[in-house]
Amino acid sequence: MALIEVSQLQKSYGAIRAVKNVSFSVDRGEVVGFLGPNGAGKSTTMKLLTGYLRPDAGTAVVAGFDVVENPVAAKAHLGYSPEGAPAYGEMTVREFLRFAAELRGLADPAQRVADTLKLCRLEEVAGQSVDTLSKGYRMRVGFAQAVIHDPAVLILDEPTDGLDPNQKFEVRRILKDMAARKAVIVSTHILEEIDELCTRVIVIAQGEVRCDESKERFLQRGADLNQVFRKLTA
Amino acid sequence: MSDQPTSPTPRPGAAFWAVLRREFAGYFRTPLAYVFLAVFNAFAISLAFFIGNIYEAGVASLDRFFLYHPWLWAFLAPAAGARLWAEERRQGTLELLLTWPVTVWQAALGKFFAAWLFLGSALLITLPMAFTVCYLGDPDVGVIVSGYVGSFLCAGACLGIAAIASALTRSQVIAFVTGFLACFVLVLVGYGVFDELLSGAFATGTVDEIRRLGLWRNLEPFTLGLIDLRPTAYFLTVAFAGLGLSTLIVERR
Numbered sequence: 001m002a003l004i005e006v007s008q009l010q011k012s013y014g015a016i017r018a019v020k021n022v023s024f025s026v027d028r029g030e031v032v033g034f035l036g037p038n039g040a041g042k043s044t045t046m047k048l049l050t051g052y053l054r055p056d057a058g059t060a061v062v063a064g065f066d067v068v069e070n071p072v073a074a075k076a077h078l079g080y081s082p083e084g085a086p087a088y089g090e091m092t093v094r095e096f097l098r099f100a101a102e103l104r105g106l107a108d109p110a111q112r113v114a115d116t117l118k119l120c121r122l123e124e125v126a127g128q129s130v131d132t133l134s135k136g137y138r139m140r141v142g143f144a145q146a147v148i149h150d151p152a153v154l155i156l157d158e159p160t161d162g163l164d165p166n167q168k169f170e171v172r173r174i175l176k177d178m179a180a181r182k183a184v185i186v187s188t189h190i191l192e193e194i195d196e197l198c199t200r201v202i203v204i205a206q207g208e209v210r211c212d213e214s215k216e217r218f219l220q221r222g223a224d225l226n227q228v229f230r231k232l233t234a
Numbered sequence: 235m236s237d238q239p240t241s242p243t244p245r246p247g248a249a250f251w252a253v254l255r256r257e258f259a260g261y262f263r264t265p266l267a268y269v270f271l272a273v274f275n276a277f278a279i280s281l282a283f284f285i286g287n288i289y290e291a292g293v294a295s296l297d298r299f300f301l302y303h304p305w306l307w308a309f310l311a312p313a314a315g316a317r318l319w320a321e322e323r324r325q326g327t328l329e330l331l332l333t334w335p336v337t338v339w340q341a342a343l344g345k346f347f348a349a350w351l352f353l354g355s356a357l358l359i360t361l362p363m364a365f366t367v368c369y370l371g372d373p374d375v376g377v378i379v380s381g382y383v384g385s386f387l388c389a390g391a392c393l394g395i396a397a398i399a400s401a402l403t404r405s406q407v408i409a410f411v412t413g414f415l416a417c418f419v420l421v422l423v424g425y426g427v428f429d430e431l432l433s434g435a436f437a438t439g440t441v442d443e444i445r446r447l448g449l450w451r452n453l454e455p456f457t458l459g460l461i462d463l464r465p466t467a468y469f470l471t472v473a474f475a476g477l478g479l480s481t482l483i484v485e486r487r
Contacts, residue, residue, distance in 0.1 A: 047329070050333040051332070051333060052329050052332055052333050052487075053487075071337070072335045072336070072337060073335075075333055075334060075335040075336075076335040078333070080330075080333045082326065082329045082330060082333075084326060086325055086326030086327045086329065086330055087325075087327065087330070088256075088260075088325065088327055089325060090260065090263045090264060091256075091260075091263070099252060099256050100334070102248065102251075102252040102255075103248065103249050103252035103253065103334055103335075103336060104248075104249075104334065104335060105245050105248035105249070105335075145330070
């Protein structure tokens with residue numbers, strides 16, 4: 001069974017149907033690039049998949065656990081960094097990660113925090129409060145809390161948004177290192193990121209899946225990815 | 235990290251305690267806690283001395299000290315409780331917290347008890363008042379203890395109201411003002427001026443029933459040394475109804 005199984009997911013905000021009928025599944029070792037215009041339903045799909053929002057219909061199953069029926073078990077196997085990588089600003093990076101580790105009930109939280117600080121190259125700012133960090137570090141803190149428990153499923157909403165090229169490279173490097181053991185979904189606006197990071201592409205527009213195929217097939221659609229994107233999402 | 239991703243489902247208690255510890259420590263991460271503790275003590279003591287004339291009364295008792303506690307809690311419980319949920323919404327961390335393996339109820343309980351303990355610590359710092367009275371005279375210690383118990387329960391009731399206000403908004407200021415206004419009404423119920431207003435509108439029996447809902451009316455027996463079922467139940471009901479309602483509001487998001 002795939003680590004992520006999404007079946008006929010639907011969600012409306014009042015009269016607006018944000019997610020109409022979305023189905024897909026993601027296996028271990030896959031990095032799925034979630035593409036789509038703003039307001040297409042990418043973030044809503046991620047919020048449904050992580051159990052933050054309740055779907056109106058359909059199911060989302062993470063590591064074998066239905067996120068509505070068995071949310072705590074599903075969330076234990078899930079790492080999620082919401083858009084903008086929110087964190088408790090008044091805590092230091094170390095305190096924040098320690099809190100995440102303790103809340104998750106991890107064995108030896110101090111060691112987990114140390115390992116994660118190292119993995120995400122946050123050691124030099126570990127004692128600084130999150131509020132005082134630059135955007136690049138903040139995004140990495142968001143990423144760090146999502147991987148501290150080495151989850152089977154990783155969902156990242158625009159993890160490289162607003163980063164400079166070096167910082168983007170860094171996040172992609174960490175992600176590639178761990179991707180083989182996980183099922184990963186990454187939403188992005190950066191089409192070049194697909195070639196560098198993803199193994200598969202799902203394009204969402206107007207709350208529907210417009211395209212779900214391997215990276216190789218997607219890249220064969222045309223030399224100009226911007227044009228391909230416009231055509232698919234029109 | 236291991237080759238095989240393993241993320242065990244945490245014990246339910248782990249999340250509750252983690253949230254409680256974080257929230258309690260959170261008060262002391264900003265100057266807010268110290269300002270709060272100082273203001274609470276300054277007002278608790280000066281109200282008792284200058285308005286309650288506790289010294290001139292010449293009686294070794296703290297009833298004039300507790301008399302003003304509903305006013306203090308009505309102001310300071312919303313100040314401490316405003317951040318409970320409003321701050322999570324403002325920072326966007328609600329989405330983080332609720333996608334971690336914790337139920338809304340565990341998180342809500344952890345937050346609520348952390349805030350209540352914080353208010354309790356403000357109360358503990360006034361203990362020198364009690365020691366002074368014991369030094370100057372020969373008060374009934376049981377009465378003082380029951381007064382403190384009553385004041386702590388009263389704080390919980392005000393916090394319950396503050397929690398609802400905080401769950402409804404992403405602004406701490408709005409949460410504080412609405413929480414304060416709601417608590418303020420409960421303080422007024424039972425005071426002379428307010429009674430006259432009510433008497434004009436309702437029958438005597440009804441007015442008396444409404445008066446029972448006031449904070450002071452329920453705190454008074456505690457300051458006389460009585461830990462009665464009815465006022466205890468009143469405070470706990472308001473506290474936990476507030477906790478429950480605020481949690482349902484967050485759960486609906």
